[in-house]
Amino acid sequence: xxxxxxxxxxxxxxxxxxxxxxxxxxxxxxxxxxxxxxxxxxxxxxxxxxxxxxxxxxxxxxxxxxxxxxxxxxxxxxxxxxxxxxxxxxxxxxxxxxxxxxxxxxxxxxxxxxxxxxxxxxxxxxxxxxxxxxxxxxxxxxxxxxxxxxxxxxxxxxxxxxxxxxxxxxxxxxxxxxxxxxxxxxxxxxxxxxxxxxxxxxxxxxxxxxxxxxxxxxxxxxxxxxxxxxxxxxxxxxxxxxxxxxxxxxxxxxxxxxxxxxxxxxxxxxxxxxxxxxxxxxxxxxxxxxxxxxxxxxxxxxxxxxxxxxxxxxxxxxxxxxxxx
Amino acid sequence: xxxxxxxxxxxxxxxxxxxxxxxxxxxxxxxxxxxxxxxxxxxxxxxxxxxxxxxxxxxxxxxxxxxxxxxxxxxxxxxxxxxxxxxxxxxxxxxxxxxxxxxxxxxxxxxxxxxxxxxxxxxxxxxxxxxxxxxxxxxxxxxxxxxxxxxxxxxxxxxxxxxxxxxxxxxxxxxxxxxxxxxxxxxxxxxxxxxxxxxxxxxxxxxxxxxxxxxxxxxxxxxxxxxxxxxxxxxxxxxxxxxxxxxxxxxxxxxxxxxxxxxxxxxxxxxxxxxxxxxxxxxxxxxxxxxxxxxxxxxxxxxxxxxxxxxxxxxxxxxxxxxxxxxxxxxxxxxxxxxxxxxxxxxxxxxxxxxxxxxxxxxxxxxxxxxxxxxxxxxxxxxxxxxxxxxxxxxxxxxxxxxxxxxxxxxxxxxxxxxxxxxxxxxxxxxxxxxxxxxxxxxxxxxxxxxxxxxxxxxxxxxxxxxxxxxxxxxxxxxxxxxxxxxxxxxxxxxxxxxxxxxxxxxxxxxxxxxxxxxxxxxxxxxxxxxxxxxxxxxxxxxxxxxxxxxxxxxxxxxxxxxxxxxxxxxxxxxxxxxxxxxxxxxxxxxxxxxxxxxxxxxxxxxxxxxxxxxxxxxxxxxxxxxxxxxxxxxxxxxxxxxxxxxxxxx
Numbered sequence: 017x018x019x020x021x022x023x024x025x026x027x028x029x030x031x032x033x034x035x036x037x038x039x040x041x042x043x044x045x046x047x048x049x050x051x052x053x054x055x056x057x058x059x060x061x062x063x064x065x066x067x068x069x070x071x072x073x074x075x076x077x078x079x080x081x082x083x084x085x086x087x088x089x090x091x092x093x094x095x096x097x098x099x100x101x102x103x104x105x106x107x108x109x110x111x112x113x114x115x116x117x118x119x120x121x122x123x124x125x126x127x128x129x130x131x132x133x134x135x136x137x138x139x140x141x142x143x144x145x146x147x148x149x150x151x152x153x154x155x156x157x158x159x160x161x162x163x164x165x166x167x168x169x170x171x172x173x174x175x176x177x178x179x180x181x182x183x184x185x186x187x188x189x190x191x192x193x194x195x196x197x198x199x200x201x202x203x204x205x206x207x208x209x210x211x212x213x214x215x216x217x218x219x220x221x222x223x224x225x226x227x228x229x230x231x232x233x234x235x236x237x238x239x240x241x242x243x244x245x246x247x248x249x250x251x252x253x254x255x256x257x258x259x260x261x262x263x264x265x266x267x268x269x270x271x272x273x274x275x276x277x278x279x280x281x282x283x284x285x286x287x288x289x290x291x292x293x294x295x296x297x298x299x300x301x302x303x304x305x306x307x308x309x310x311x312x313x314x315x316x317x318x319x320x321x322x323x324x325x326x327x328x329x330x331x332x333x334x335x336x337x338x339x340x341x
Numbered sequence: 342x343x344x345x346x347x348x349x350x351x352x353x354x355x356x357x358x359x360x361x362x363x364x365x366x367x368x369x370x371x372x373x374x375x376x377x378x379x380x381x382x383x384x385x386x387x388x389x390x391x392x393x394x395x396x397x398x399x400x401x402x403x404x405x406x407x408x409x410x411x412x413x414x415x416x417x418x419x420x421x422x423x424x425x426x427x428x429x430x431x432x433x434x435x436x437x438x439x440x441x442x443x444x445x446x447x448x449x450x451x452x453x454x455x456x457x458x459x460x461x462x463x464x465x466x467x468x469x470x471x472x473x474x475x476x477x478x479x480x481x482x483x484x485x486x487x488x489x490x491x492x493x494x495x496x497x498x499x500x501x502x503x504x505x506x507x508x509x510x511x512x513x514x515x516x517x518x519x520x521x522x523x524x525x526x527x528x529x530x531x532x533x534x535x536x537x538x539x540x541x542x543x544x545x546x547x548x549x550x551x552x553x554x555x556x557x558x559x560x561x562x563x564x565x566x567x568x569x570x571x572x573x574x575x576x577x578x579x580x581x582x583x584x585x586x587x588x589x590x591x592x593x594x595x596x597x598x599x600x601x602x603x604x605x606x607x608x609x610x611x612x613x614x615x616x617x618x619x620x621x622x623x624x625x626x627x628x629x630x631x632x633x634x635x636x637x638x639x640x641x642x643x644x645x646x647x648x649x650x651x652x653x654x655x656x657x658x659x660x661x662x663x664x665x666x667x668x669x670x671x672x673x674x675x676x677x678x679x680x681x682x683x684x685x686x687x688x689x690x691x692x693x694x695x696x697x698x699x700x701x702x703x704x705x706x707x708x709x710x711x712x713x714x715x716x717x718x719x720x721x722x723x724x725x726x727x728x729x730x731x732x733x734x735x736x737x738x739x740x741x742x743x744x745x746x747x748x749x750x751x752x753x754x755x756x757x758x759x760x761x762x763x764x765x766x767x768x769x770x771x772x773x774x775x776x777x778x779x780x781x782x783x784x785x786x787x788x789x790x791x792x793x794x795x796x797x798x799x800x801x802x803x804x805x806x807x808x809x810x811x812x813x814x815x816x817x818x819x820x821x822x823x824x825x826x827x828x829x830x831x832x833x834x835x836x837x838x839x840x841x842x843x844x845x846x847x848x849x850x851x852x853x854x855x856x857x858x859x860x861x862x863x864x865x866x867x868x869x870x871x872x873x874x875x876x877x878x879x880x881x882x883x884x885x886x887x888x889x890x891x892x893x894x895x896x897x898x899x900x901x902x903x904x905x906x907x908x909x910x911x912x913x914x915x916x917x918x919x920x921x922x923x924x925x926x927x928x929x930x931x932x933x934x935x936x937x938x939x940x941x942x943x944x945x946x947x948x949x950x951x952x953x954x955x956x957x958x959x960x961x962x963x964x965x966x967x968x969x970x971x972x973x974x975x976x977x978x979x980x981x982x983x984x985x986x987x988x989x990x991x992x
Contacts, residue, residue: 058441065445069452079860081455086511090504101900132904152485156907187482
């Protein structure tokens with residue numbers, strides 16, 4: 017009950033902070049004004065102990081005990097400043113995040129960059145799904161941390177608000193900032209289980225689109241580099257005094273498929289996308305060329321990781337209503 | 342974990358160390374055993390104790406403290422409980438939070454140590470321990486990787502120094518409350534030397550070998566002459582033939598008329614756990630709430646507040662006085678009483694001498710003359726006396742210290758029908774020119790008599806002065822030296838350098854006691870007067886608030902400066918400046934553009950800037966990407982040329 021109440025409270029403060037600070041640019045430098053700081057539970061315990069010490073020292077009119085109490089009290093206030101400064105001026109920059117399939121966990125990389133002349137200690141980055149272990153960022157250093165966000169559906173996953181916090185130096189205070197950076201991660205549809213065979217729609221045989229693979233067709237000449245096979249040297253061109261040239265072949269005899277949205281009639285939108293995703297993944301794994309045809313989207317057959325990413329992203333971001341209307 | 346545990350345990354040990362003298366050994370042993378067990382568990386990977394077992398242990402420990410000390414209130418029991426509970430807590434220590442709690446308990450133990458010892462030497466130890474505890478606190482909160490001790494020590498050391506000004510200001514400005522607001526049983530210090538409420542032969546001479554300080558006194562005017570420096574302590578009336586005791590009954594107060602000279606002075610008593618306030622002869626003014634004057638002219642602190650800490654009193658005394666009212670019958674009877682059938686020879690002697698003398702005064706003079714002229718010796722090591730101590734002393738041993746003479750004289754006077762009592766206290770004192778204080782040590786302990794003479798009231802008679810006048814004039818060491826004896830440590834005390842060092846040390850201690858340990862309202866008022874403030878609570882409050890605000894401002898500014906961004910190299914700064922200027926003309930540099938692409942794009946829309954920008958670009962590219970072999974000198978002139986060009990660029 018209490019934990020649910022706290023969680024609700026936390027959501028509300030996050031929403032409020034989002035309204036207050038707006039969307040943060042990338043990179044964001046933490047300004048001192050947006051850093052919140054409160055005593056931790058240990059800090060409150062320490063304050064109570066200091067109060068007891070204060071009462072005791074006053075009661076016995078013991079100046080040295082009072083002096084120790086004041087010393088520790090002043091030290092606590094100093095620690096508060098250190099805690100606050102440990103965050104102020106820190107730069108947060110988005111680092112890479114890899115696309116994931118729906119149902120997996122997206123990992124957002126965030127780089128903490130310390131441009132200050134002193135090291136920063138015990139920095140924690142957290143969102144409602146967990147936190148990264150505390151790190152130390154040396155002066156002029158940079159540490160990349162991962163934040164996990166579960167990705168249940170395809171589409172663009174926003175990294176919702178997260179916080180950067182610290183309890184340095186003594187764990188008596190906790191300083192933190194709420195951040196709302198506009199970071200997105202592409203979530204591909206979840207590949208459906210392998211039950212439907214790929215559509216037998218062969219569009220093209222022997223098409224050579226991939227310049228980096230295969231050696232079926234003559235593709236042209238290029239300048240000789242040390243290490244090229246002597247059998248590939250174009251001696252005829254050399255005889256024509258065109259310099260040392262090498263014959264280049266490219267292309268494989270590939271059978272390319274075109275995966276079509278329309279061929280999957282009878283399924284729901286998400287199911288169709290999942291099936292298309294499965295086909296794309298299988299074709300890519302088998303090294304076959306494939307194309308994709310969605311309402312409003314047409315991707316010509318090709319091979320390679322870039323092509324795969326393009327196709328999967330199209331699937332991830334497919335908006336049926338926009339396509340129809 | 343092990344390293345943290347060892348550090349935390351070590352810190353706890355250092356904080357408990359000052360308590361060793363006054364904590365029961367079983368508590369220390371138990372806490373140490375718990376710490377040892379916990380560390381062994383960590384090393385050997387033993388499982389933790391069951392929760393019920395730990396609770397049981399803690400409960401038993403609490404009960405044991407309660408049984409042993411009979412209370413949980415008060416410093417002694419509280420400290421014992423603190424140490425024991427810290428040990429029990431160690432047993433269940435697993436997380437960072439548990440370790441932190443132990444460090445907190447250690448801080449508290451350190452705090453409690455100050456309640457026992459506020460000496461100047463205690464402070465450095467406490468500060469260093471507090472610092473080490475804080476280092477430990479910082480290191481146990483480093484979860485990433487163990488922070489090197491040196492780094493943690495450096496950071497916390499700096500933090501301590503940064504906190505110091507605020508702590509000092511708080512200390513000086515925080516208003517002090519008069520008196521305790523929560524009565525607790527006072528600390529039982531280690532057995533202290535000092536006068537007791539009874540006197541047997543040998544008691545005072547035993548005390549005389551101690552050079553420990555009894556109290557200090559500072560006079561507003563001139564000092565009383567050495568022979569006048571009688572500091573009155575317990576007055577003893579009841580005699581059982583050997584031991585003098587204080588009476589259980591209270592007497593009727595008598596009127597005292599004091600005459601000049603009147604001395605204004607302050608006594609600063611070392612804690613002696615008794616109620617006596619040693620005043621010069623007869624106190625005529627004293628702080629009424631904190632002291633009472635009994636009918637036999639002793640000054641006492643209130644019953645529930647023995648002198649358990651260093652305490653000062655502002656007093657006024659007279660050395661010349663007369664008691665005007667007649668001696669009440671109760672007091673006369675009490676001060677004439679002698680134990681039945683004891684010291685028969687002395688009593689017979691006194692009656693005979695009184696018969697010959699004719700008057701009380703003449704009798705007293707005759708007794709003193711007897712001590713002076715016959716073979717009586719003043720010695721620190723008198724022979725042991727038999728049951729009838731006065732008979733044995735007067736007729737056999739004839740060797741004694743002040744208590745022997747005082748006791749014998751009082752018995753003789755009582756036997757002669759003169760009311761008499763024994764007064765114990767101190768006589769003399771050493772003047773410290775560095776601090777202006779008179780130092781009275783245990784070795785100045787003394788005993789003398791007071792007799793009631795009709796018409797004059799109570800008159801002090803010091804039989805020691807008859808035997809060894811040097812004792813009164815020049816102190817104990819001189820008196821003994823005449824008899825060929827020496828006081829232990831007197832060789833050192835005669836050395837001039839040692840004496841000077843000792844006096845300097847005492848002056849430092851006096852300053853410490855007055856200005857730090859005894860810091861209070863009067864010092865605060867003086868402090869504010871230095872700033873032309875009248876020193877009421879409101880101004881203290883304002884000063885406190887101002888110091889807090891000042892601390893916050895200074896701390897923020899300092900840390901902002903310490904955490905300032907690292908300086909970029911000069912070339913980058915100039916290039917940044919160039920980009921800023923162009924951006925203000927609506928041509929910002931895109932993130933992907935290098936200097937060549939950027940300048941090319943700018944020149945498309947602003948061909949008029951060409952000569953300037955092209956040269957600037959060439960210089961920048963050459964300086965940034967060119968060969969290092971250019972050398973610093975050439976590089977510098979290029980740099981200044983680039984700076985000049987950028988400055989030429991008008992926005």
